[in-house]
Amino acid sequence: MRGLLLKDWLVVIKQTKVYFVLMFVFALIPGMGVYSIFFGALLPMTAFAYDERSRWGQMAEMMPYSPRKVVEEKYMFGYLMAGGISVLEAVIQILYYLAGAGQGGLAENMAVILVSVMMALNVMALQMPVIFRIGVEKSRIFLMFVTISVMMALQSFFSRSVFETTVVLPEWSSFMLPGILVVTLVIQLLSRMLSVKFCTDKKK
Template sequence: MKALLLKDFYTLIKQIKIYIVMIIVFACIPGNSIAAIAMVYAAMLPITALAYDERSKWDSLALMMPYSDRSIVLSKYILGYIAVAAAFLISIVAQIAITLIKNTAFEPEGIVSLILIACIATVVQAVNLPSMFKFGVEKGRLAFFVLVGIITGVGMVIGDRLAGFLSTSYINIITAMLVTVIFTLAINLISIALSTRIYKKRV
C-alpha cells in the first residue's frame, strides 16, 4: 500500500505542482466557501492519478506485481483522504493564524463547518471513483466535473452561512457532526466495495 501511494505521490508532484499550490492557496484564504473549493480540488487528485495510470498502462503492469485488486483500489481512496485532510488542516491553521493577526476571537463553529465540508468532499470522491474505474477517466470525467461544479457552487453559497447557522442553531452540533461522519463512512465503505468489484472485472 505504501509503495502504491508513493507511486501516485511521485507522479503527481512532478506533473501538477501548480495544482497543489492552488489547493494550498485556496485553503489559506479566509472563509469556508474558499476552503470548500480547496477540499473539493483535493478530492480530485485520485482522478488525476487514475488518468496517469491509464496513459502509462499501469493496470497491465500491476498484474505482474504482488498487489491485490483491493489494495490498488484502496490506494486511490487513501490518496484522496490524505489530500482532503491536508487541505482541512491547512484551512484550520490559516483560520487560527488570521484570528491571531487580526486579534479576533476564534469561532469553534468554523471547525465544525470545515469538518462537514471535508465530509462532502470525500462523499464526492466516493460517488465518482466507481464510475472512473468502470468507464475510465476520459468517459467518467464529464460526470465528475458536473458534480464537482454543483458541489462547489453549493459550498460557495452555503459555506459561510453554515458556520453562522451552527452558531445560532439549537440543534446538538456534536450529534449532527457524528451523524454526518457516520453517513460519510458508510458511503465510502460501499464505494470501496463497489470499486473493488468493478476493478476485478475490468482487469
C-alpha cells in the same frame, strides 16, 4: 500499498506543481478553503488520469497488488491529500484567529473544515466506482458535474447558515456533524465495496 502511494505522490507532485500552489493560495483566502480541500480530494482522479495515460494498470495487475489493494490505495491517496489540505487549512484558520483576522468563530470554522473534508471525500467516493468501471476519460463529465454541484451546495449552505449570524440554526444542527460523519462512513464503505467489485470485474 506504499509503493502505489509513493508512485501516485511522485507523479502528482511532478505534474501538478501549479495545482498545489493554487490549493495553498485558496487555503489562505478566507471562505475559499473549502475549494482547496475539494481540490485535494480530486487528486486521486489526476493520478488515475496519469495511470491511464501510461497504461500503468496493465503492469500493476501483474505485480503483487490485488484489485482490493489497488482500490484501497486510491482511496487512501484521496484521504491523505484531502486530510493534509484540511490540516493546513485548520492551521491557517487558527493563525488568522490568533492574529485577530479570522471571520466567524474558530469553532465554526473548524466545523466547516470538518464538514468540507467529509463532503469532499464523499464526492470522491461517488466518483471512484465510476472511474473504476469506465475509466477517468469517459467519466470526466460525471466527475465535473458531481464536484461542482456539491461544492456549490456547500458554499451556499455555509454562507447562509454559518456566516450569516442572523440565520437561526435548526434544532438538529448539533447532530449535523456526527450525522454527516456516519453518512460519510457508510458512503465510503459502500463506495469501496463497489470499486473493488468493478476493479475485479475488469479482468475479462
